[in-house]
Amino acid sequence: MSENQNARAVCLPRRNPQEWVRSKFRIDPENVSRLVYPLARFVHEEKPDYVLALDSGGRITGLVLLALYNRLYNEVFPTRDSLIHFEKISHGFPPALVRSQLRPHIDQALSLSDSPLLFIVDDCVNTGTTTLMMRYLAAELSNGKVRLRVGVMREFLTGVTDVRGDSFSLARATWRNNPSMIGVEYPQKTVPRVVRTGEAVKLRQQILDQTREFAALIQKYEERNN
Numbered sequence: 092m093s094e095n096q097n098a099r100a101v102c103l104p105r106r107n108p109q110e111w112v113r114s115k116f117r118i119d120p121e122n123v124s125r126l127v128y129p130l131a132r133f134v135h136e137e138k139p140d141y142v143l144a145l146d147s148g149g150r151i152t153g154l155v156l157l158a159l160y161n162r163l164y165n166e167v168f169p170t171r172d173s174l175i176h177f178e179k180i181s182h183g184f185p186p187a188l189v190r191s192q193l194r195p196h197i198d199q200a201l202s203l204s205d206s207p208l209l210f211i212v213d214d215c216v217n218t219g220t221t222t223l224m225m226r227y228l229a230a231e232l233s234n235g236k237v238r239l240r241v242g243v244m245r246e247f248l249t250g251v252t253d254v255r256g257d258s259f260s261l262a263r264a265t266w267r268n269n270p271s272m273i274g275v276e277y278p279q280k281t282v283p284r285v286v287r288t289g290e291a292v293k294l295r296q297q298i299l300d301q302t303r304e305f306a307a308l309i310q311k312y313e314e315r316n317n
Contacts, residue, residue: 120297124305126244140207148214162306182220
């Protein structure tokens with residue numbers, strides 16, 4: 092990705108028409124790995140210094156990204172601290188609050204590199220307002236030193252997935268705005284509280300099972316096409 096381009100096309104095994112239509116409107120444990128795969132590819136190829144997932148929408152996206160990366164590449168997650176960080180950030184929050192939330196992540200990224208690559212992960216884009224705010228604040232807080240990329244789940248063509256942080260996303264996750272499935276809630280706006288439910292445990296197990304199957308499919312697909 093160049094500085095002014097926030098999209099990358101990635102070829103994937105073809106799906107049947109029913110699967111394609113379903114992925115246009117619905118993200119669930121059966122197809123989430125496919126939509127997160129381009130994010131994993133980006134992380135593998137670009138080696139961002141720091142990854143920040145925006146809670147609570149990006150919570151599952153971040154967890155799938157980590158699980159899928161480990162399955163596909165069998166190596167430590169390549170950020171400087173080998174972690175994905177989570178923070179509840181919304182364009183509905185006052186700018187001063189978002190600035191205070193983002194500052195420690197920017198400072199930590201700058202402690203890792205003079206010009207760190209910060210990869211922001213979320214589930215989808217509604218208006219693009221949050222993305223614009225993050226770009227502005229990252230530039231302000233780092234004096235332009237942080238290189239920012241944004242990755243969301245957005246699939247729009249058969250066999251091609253697009254990673255974008257600035258366009259409307261049509262598909263919605265079945266766990267969207269459902270703390271019982273996501274496994275975390277924010278009763279104090281920015282302070283997380285773990286939600287331990289059978290739904291959350293089941294969702295994670297379904298995702299791990301499907302991630303294992305999808306990674307095996309990708310590895311076979313790449314072997315045939317290389």
